[in-house]
Amino acid sequence: MESHFYLSLLPEALIVSMLNPEEFGTYYAVGSSKKSRGQAMFFEVDPGYRHEYFHIDEALKRCVPHEDGRPKSSIYVSVYRVLEHIDPDALLDLHLTTQDGRTLALKASKTLPENESGLHLYQEIVPVTPLVVSRLDPLSFFDLIVKNPTSLISVPAIAFAELQLGELANDPEMGMLNNLPYSNPDHLRQCLSDVKTKFVSTKMVDRTHSPVIPYRTIKNGFFVGNSEKLRYYPMPSAETLRSENYRWFRSASM
Amino acid sequence: MDYQTWLYVGIAGGVLSIAVAIYLYFWVMRQEPGSERAQKVASWIRGGANTYLKRLYTALASLALILGIVIALIFSFNFETIGTTGIIIEPGSGAVMAACFVIGALCSAAAGYMGMRVAVEANVRTATAAQKSLQRAFRLSFYAGAVLGLAMVGLAVIGMSVIFLLTGDAHSVLGFSFGASTLALLAKAGGGIYTKTADIAADLVGKVEIGIPEDDPRNPAVVADNVGDNVGDVAGMGADIFDSYVASAVAVMLLGASFGAGMQYKYTVIPLILCTLGTFASLLGIQFVKVKEGGKPGTSLNRGTIITCVIFVAALLVLSLLNVIETGIFWSAAIGIVTGVIIGFTSDFFTNDQYKPVQETSRVSTSGSAVTIITGFSYGLISIVPSILGVVVATLISYYVAVGNGLPGIYGIGVAAVGMLSISGMIVSADAYGPIVDNARGIAEMAGMGQEVIERADVLDSAGNTAKAITKGFSISAAALTVLALFAAYAEVVKANGLDINISLREPIVIAGVLLGALTPPLFSALLMLSVTHNAFDMIEEIRRQFHEKPGILAGTEDPDYDRCVGLAAHGALSSLLLPAFLAVGLPLIVGFVLGPNALGGFLGGAIFTGVIFALLMANAGGLWDNAKKYIETGKFGGPGSEAHKAAVVGDTVGDPFKDTAGPSLNTLITVMSLVSSLFAPIIAVFHLF
Numbered sequence: 001m002e003s004h005f006y007l008s009l010l011p012e013a014l015i016v017s018m019l020n021p022e023e024f025g026t027y028y029a030v031g032s033s034k035k036s037r038g039q040a041m042f043f044e045v046d047p048g049y050r051h052e053y054f055h056i057d058e059a060l061k062r063c064v065p066h067e068d069g070r071p072k073s074s075i076y077v078s079v080y081r082v083l084e085h086i087d088p089d090a091l092l093d094l095h096l097t098t099q100d101g102r103t104l105a106l107k108a109s110k111t112l113p114e115n116e117s118g119l120h121l122y123q124e125i126v127p128v129t130p131l132v133v134s135r136l137d138p139l140s141f142f143d144l145i146v147k148n149p150t151s152l153i154s155v156p157a158i159a160f161a162e163l164q165l166g167e168l169a170n171d172p173e174m175g176m177l178n179n180l181p182y183s184n185p186d187h188l189r190q191c192l193s194d195v196k197t198k199f200v201s202t203k204m205v206d207r208t209h210s211p212v213i214p215y216r217t218i219k220n221g222f223f224v225g226n227s228e229k230l231r232y233y234p235m236p237s238a239e240t241l242r243s244e245n246y247r248w249f250r251s252a253s254m
Numbered sequence: 255m256d257y258q259t260w261l262y263v264g265i266a267g268g269v270l271s272i273a274v275a276i277y278l279y280f281w282v283m284r285q286e287p288g289s290e291r292a293q294k295v296a297s298w299i300r301g302g303a304n305t306y307l308k309r310l311y312t313a314l315a316s317l318a319l320i321l322g323i324v325i326a327l328i329f330s331f332n333f334e335t336i337g338t339t340g341i342i343i344e345p346g347s348g349a350v351m352a353a354c355f356v357i358g359a360l361c362s363a364a365a366g367y368m369g370m371r372v373a374v375e376a377n378v379r380t381a382t383a384a385q386k387s388l389q390r391a392f393r394l395s396f397y398a399g400a401v402l403g404l405a406m407v408g409l410a411v412i413g414m415s416v417i418f419l420l421t422g423d424a425h426s427v428l429g430f431s432f433g434a435s436t437l438a439l440l441a442k443a444g445g446g447i448y449t450k451t452a453d454i455a456a457d458l459v460g461k462v463e464i465g466i467p468e469d470d471p472r473n474p475a476v477v478a479d480n481v482g483d484n485v486g487d488v489a490g491m492g493a494d495i496f497d498s499y500v501a502s503a504v505a506v507m508l509l510g511a512s513f514g515a516g517m518q519y520k521y522t523v524i525p526l527i528l529c530t531l532g533t534f535a536s537l538l539g540i541q542f543v544k545v546k547e548g549g550k551p552g553t554s555l556n557r558g559t560i561i562t563c564v565i566f567v568a569a570l571l572v573l574s575l576l577n578v579i580e581t582g583i584f585w586s587a588a589i590g591i592v593t594g595v596i597i598g599f600t601s602d603f604f605t606n607d608q609y610k611p612v613q614e615t616s617r618v619s620t621s622g623s624a625v626t627i628i629t630g631f632s633y634g635l636i637s638i639v640p641s642i643l644g645v646v647v648a649t650l651i652s653y654y655v656a657v658g659n660g661l662p663g664i665y666g667i668g669v670a671a672v673g674m675l676s677i678s679g680m681i682v683s684a685d686a687y688g689p690i691v692d693n694a695r696g697i698a699e700m701a702g703m704g705q706e707v708i709e710r711a712d713v714l715d716s717a718g719n720t721a722k723a724i725t726k727g728f729s730i731s732a733a734a735l736t737v738l739a740l741f742a743a744y745a746e747v748v749k750a751n752g753l754d755i756n757i758s759l760r761e762p763i764v765i766a767g768v769l770l771g772a773l774t775p776p777l778f779s780a781l782l783m784l785s786v787t788h789n790a791f792d793m794i795e796e797i798r799r800q801f802h803e804k805p806g807i808l809a810g811t812e813d814p815d816y817d818r819c820v821g822l823a824a825h826g827a828l829s830s831l832l833l834p835a836f837l838a839v840g841l842p843l844i845v846g847f848v849l850g851p852n853a854l855g856g857f858l859g860g861a862i863f864t865g866v867i868f869a870l871l872m873a874n875a876g877g878l879w880d881n882a883k884k885y886i887e888t889g890k891f892g893g894p895g896s897e898a899h900k901a902a903v904v905g906d907t908v909g910d911p912f913k914d915t916a917g918p919s920l921n922t923l924i925t926v927m928s929l930v931s932s933l934f935a936p937i938i939a940v941f942h943l944f
Contacts, residue, residue, distance in 0.1 A: 026808075099465035100467075100808065181895040181897070216893075251466070
């Protein structure tokens with residue numbers, strides 16, 4: 001049986017598994033007898049990738065089928081500072097798994113999303129998990145956090161998603177929230193007003209916001225990179241998901 | 255044409271109605287049953303429904319047998335008081351009364367059974383037809399609903415006409431009605447407990463705890479949930495309206511039988527004439543229920559209802575011009591049917607997301623579940639107003655137009671109730687369509703039929719929900735008028751047995767009766783809802799157990815044990831019926847035999863008033879909470895997963911047993927209590943402590 005490498009974002013971990021991405025997503029989301037459950041986001045990593053920080057070959061030796069022939073579900077290689085030690089070029093598809101175990105694969109795009117006017121909302125996923133509003137577009141935000149920080153705060157590598165703001169992007173005070181399920185909307189409006197009217201480019205909405213994201217709120221897609229490279233995984237539109245991945249769409253819309 | 259001939263016309267109309275129902279049944283069965291997977295899913299639902307029906311009807315057969323024997327024994331003697339101490343005992347017609355009771359129960363059961371039988375076959379065929387077009391799926395599901403509607407009115411008209419033709423005694427038809435109502439009460443209450451047990455348990459574990467969508471085949475309770483739609487909304491509602499339909503006619507027949515010699519026969523037969531006209535009107539009206547591709551099924555159902563009303567009123571007018579019925583009867587029946595339709599559509603105002611009550615409840619849900627509950631409950635209370643005003647208007651107009659034509663006013667009120675229910679064939683057809691398309695949606699989901707099919711099923715389902723809301727308002731209001739007529743019939747039966755009934759609130763014994771009667775509907779509701787929570791708790795444990803012991807269920811590698819949940823729901827529902835059944839049948843008899851006929855009159859009055867109020871409140875508040883949740887799910891106030899949605903889910907869960915268990919059972923409760931009082935009134939008039 002073939003072994004796969006997965007970079008899990010929830011929690012940050014490098015895992016070796018004999019399950020293919022769909023099986024791994026289901027296993028990771030709905031659990032086994034250990035009963036760990038929840039939404040999962042993970043990249044498949046190039047199986048040929050090696051880095052001295054990880055004891056990958058040792059993990060591969062342990063990754064053997066169970067005595068009854070069942071494939072080995074997971075061997076954890078590392079659970080600390082994983083993303084910063086992986087070359088973004090080694091990342092293959094990004095898989096988004098719903099809490100009931102349906103998995104959607106996203107492919108990386110060669111082009112970044114077009115810049116739109118208005119404010120932005122970012123959910124950082126790895127290595128820290130704040131919810132941030134900003135005047136900066138995703139590329140500038142990434143630049144500020146990873147490549148050219150203007151404050152003492154920076155990270156060596158990051159994975160984040162841009163979330164929808166709807167009418168709030170241009171009109172934080174009066175815009176309608178409509179289909180956006182964010183808690184404490186008044187605080188969100190205040191933060192957006194601050195970045196719109198004051199001399200700050202970003203503002204933290206929530207220091208340790210849960211990185212479990214309602215997938216339907218993702219605007220452009222996911223961004224992952226380090227000081228060298230940035231990769232972008234665009235999220236298909238709701239219409240595309242509904243027509244081409246109905247079961248996943250339905251689970252993700254819960 | 256003399257009035258006896260009208261009985262034969264009624265029988266012919268009933269036979270025609272049943273013949274069309276049978277034709278439609280076989281037409282439905284000839285439609286394509288779909289893929290192997292879809293048929294497999296449908297067979298689970300069919301199996302579960304059959305299991306429940308088998309258990310229900312076995313229990314009900316035993317009950318009917320016992321009650322039949324009791325009735326046969328009690329009514330084998332006629333009791334008459336002489337002066338203050340003497341009692342004359344003469345041979346009575348116990349066997350006839352018992353036979354009428356059993357026939358009534360059988361007809362009610364048969365109507366529910368036929369409805370279920372076609373519903374569990376039509377659901378998969380509707381889903382399959384939806385693969386081709388909305389038009390086909392709508393026609394199939396509506397015609398399947400019409401099988402129940404037409405079979406129900408056909409059986410009722412034939413049963414009442416034949417019994418009256420053979421016995422010439424309206425009191426025997428009362429036995430028929432009592433049989434139908436007793437079974438209806440248990441079918442409705444049992445079905446309501448079943449369906450909400452499964453629904454709540456499936457949602458709380460599946461959606462809330464595990465996060466799987468509605469109708470997902472991995473949920474162990476999904477089959478029980480779909481079975482519940484059938485046993486609650488098809489078999490239960492079919493039996494319920496059968497009971498109201500028969501009871502309204504019987505009430506007027508009893509009032510007619512109390513008229514002077516020479517008038518009795520005509521005025522006893524007139525309600526049957528109205529039922530016959532309604533049957534023909536429904537047969538014609540059903541032909542107008544059609545929808546084009548891209549059209550609105552809800553509009554089509556409403557058009558069918560209105561055309562049926564117009565045909566009925568036109569036929570009434572012809573009979574009035576031919577002097578078969580008096581102008582007063584025409585106006586009473588016409589005001590009844592018009593009021594029924596208006597009340598039905600008014601209920602829609604409180605439960606439709608196009609109007610303020612649902613939108614406002616959704617909006618305030620952003621502040622949490624407590625505000626959702628308070629707002630929905632308040633609108634539920636307000637929703638009582640238009641229905642009660644409608645009943646008040648119908649009562650007063652029908653009373654005075656009857657008096658203006660030289661008839662007893664209460665007879666006019668009874669005729670208004672019969673008028674309201676006369677188009678039950680059409681109303682039940684539209685109502686039974688709802689659970690069929692609901693099931694079709696579930697099957698499409700479970701069988702993986704694709705997005706287009708599910709979207710069409712959603713359009714059909716939405717119309718079904720509206721039809722359901724209209725039917726509930728309609729049936730509760732009709733029951734209110736029916737029991738008013740039954741109340742008067744009870745007084746007439748007591749008078750006919752030599753007692754001058756005096757239901758004055760200045761009498762302490764009457765006040766005691768009123769208070770006891772007033773507490774019965776709330777107590778009955780509480781028992782049913784506690785049964786739902788108790789049974790749902792057991793089923794939740796079972797679903798959790800299955801997910802815990804079989805991780806492969808969620809991974810999709812292992813099948814859940816659907817039968818366990820179906821069995822739990824069926825057992826829980828049936829074992830919960832004993833005490834509610836006692837309240838309905840036993841309590842009026844205890845009050846009557848202990849406190850006397852005057853107290854029993856007060857008891858009925860109290861039960862009628864709180865029963866109608868509670869029924870309207872529960873049906874409308876429950877529907878409102880349900881649609882507030884659905885409104886948020888369309889992307890308002892944060893959409894699914896938002897705080898508003900979580901609050902609305904709480905409201906919907908509270909409203910579930912309101913609208914589908916307790917609320918719809920209350921009109922049957924007050925009908926059964928009124929019938930049992932009228933039936934036993936001759937004996938209570940002789941034997942009572944106070």
